[in-house]
Amino acid sequence: MSVLQLRDVTVRYGATTVLDGLDWAVGAQDSPVTALLGPSGCGKSTLLRAIAGLEPLARGAVTWDGQDLAAVPVHRRDFGVVFQDGQLFSGRTVGANVAYGLRRRRWTRPQIAARIEEMLELVQLPGIAARRVTELSGGQAQRVALARALAPRPRLLLLDEPLAALDARLREDLAFAIGDIVRAAATPTVVVTHDRAEAALLADEVSVMRAGVIVQTGAPAHLWRRPADDWVADFLGATSQLDAQVVGGRLVTVFGELDATAFGALPDGRCRLALRPESVLAAPVPAEPDAPDAPAAVGVVTHVAALPSGLRLRVRTDVLGEIDALAEGPVRIGDAVALTLDPAHVGVIGL
Ligand SMILES: Nc1ncnc2c1ncn2[C@@H]1O[C@H](COP(=O)(O)OP(=O)(O)OP(=O)(O)O)[C@@H](O)[C@H]1O
Numbered sequence: 001m002s003v004l005q006l007r008d009v010t011v012r013y014g015a016t017t018v019l020d021g022l023d024w025a026v027g028a029q030d031s032p033v034t035a036l037l038g039p040s041g042c043g044k045s046t047l048l049r050a051i052a053g054l055e056p057l058a059r060g061a062v063t064w065d066g067q068d069l070a071a072v073p074v075h076r077r078d079f080g081v082v083f084q085d086g087q088l089f090s091g092r093t094v095g096a097n098v099a100y101g102l103r104r105r106r107w108t109r110p111q112i113a114a115r116i117e118e119m120l121e122l123v124q125l126p127g128i129a130a131r132r133v134t135e136l137s138g139g140q141a142q143r144v145a146l147a148r149a150l151a152p153r154p155r156l157l158l159l160d161e162p163l164a165a166l167d168a169r170l171r172e173d174l175a176f177a178i179g180d181i182v183r184a185a186a187t188p189t190v191v192v193t194h195d196r197a198e199a200a201l202l203a204d205e206v207s208v209m210r211a212g213v214i215v216q217t218g219a220p221a222h223l224w225r226r227p228a229d230d231w232v233a234d235f236l237g238a239t240s241q242l243d244a245q246v247v248g249g250r251l252v253t254v255f256g257e258l259d260a261t262a263f264g265a266l267p268d269g270r271c272r273l274a275l276r277p278e279s280v281l282a283a284p285v286p287a288e289p290d291a292p293d294a295p296a297a298v299g300v301v302t303h304v305a306a307l308p309s310g311l312r313l314r315v316r317t318d319v320l321g322e323i324d325a326l327a328e329g330p331v332r333i334g335d336a337v338a339l340t341l342d343p344a345h346v347g348v349i350g351l
Helices: 044-052 094-104 109-122 138-150 168-184 196-202 220-225 230-235
Strands: 004-013 016-026 033-037 059-064 079-082 156-160 189-193 205-210 213-218 240-247 250-253 256-259 269-275 280-284 298-307 310-317 321-327 336-341 346-349
Touching: 004 044, 016 044, 016 059, 016 213, 033 044, 033 168, 033 196, 044 079, 044 156, 044 189, 079 138, 094 109, 094 138, 109 138, 138 156, 138 168, 168 196, 189 196, 205 220, 205 230, 213 220, 213 230, 220 346, 230 269, 230 346, 240 321, 250 269, 256 336, 280 310, 298 321, 310 336, 321 336
Parallel strands: 033 189, 033 205, 079 156, 156 189, 280 321
Antiparallel strands: 004 016, 004 059, 205 213, 240 250, 240 269, 250 256, 269 346, 280 336, 298 310, 298 336, 310 321
16 A cells, blocks of 8 residues: 655744644555544644645655655645535536546546546435536535545545534534545545544544644554543543553552453553543442442542433542543432443553
């Protein structure tokens, strides 16, 4: 598989450094879809624009298969780009939009007609070539934008928040669909998002970006499990952190012990765990915490929210202050609860 490589890429707007000596490789691990995930303003769009050739580099290099792209202009890079709102040509038909890059590349009329139908089938909108793009829904317009970008067979597809303008339900459907479409087209794809769930729905691999640099890259499940540092853990949804000790394959915490081998090889010594609400299970206990068989960690429920997935609690504890948890059984505000960790939803930070 071809490889896009960025070395020491630096982009400045005036005195502000937006990309700061950024190193990154896409396509090296045979991952067709890579999400670029980071908070608003960290430089994701700037990075995409720099890859596309739309942003001059103050320093560093973007290479494809070892070739430096510095002297290759935007339209010669063979990269397809789709922005947030698709940016279709509103005065033209769907077919004319999909054909846009093909006419410029001097495809013949029959080739173009066949490619339009092929692309519209790929994005599951067969037979709508004659429609005006102004008649499309937001989700349909994004599929057509995808068809237009894929039609000339780009060697890389760059998608900048392609779902941002859509409502929540449609976003989820289209996230799966886009993943399927670009895999079917076998086109390596970078998709920018600030939403961690969207990144996991779309991508095989996720790169987390913070303030102009890439701080961690891995499969979504790996990132949840082994966030590189406190910031990544929090950005990926950790609501508290808990000190722990690795002792001979066990993780010892005030919430009890866990099997550490599930996290890969962890060296003996101190570490910290990233906890999300689903990491902590809260079960009602009789109000006698000093009884001899009392559980190791207890707390008092301060908030209860009925979510579709179950009861979400906020619990006041002596050891960790207020933490979020899921209820195992019926509980109300003021109840005492015993807290245990669900090892499937705990992360180990930074080892
Ligand atoms: N043309 C420009 N001139 C000056 N500053 C800019 C320009 N474009 C972006 N910036 C600034 O650069 C920083 C990074 O912007 P960028 O759009 O790349 O971030 P982002 O991670 O894509 O954010 P978002 O998720 O909000 O789109 C921001 O502080 C932004 O204000």
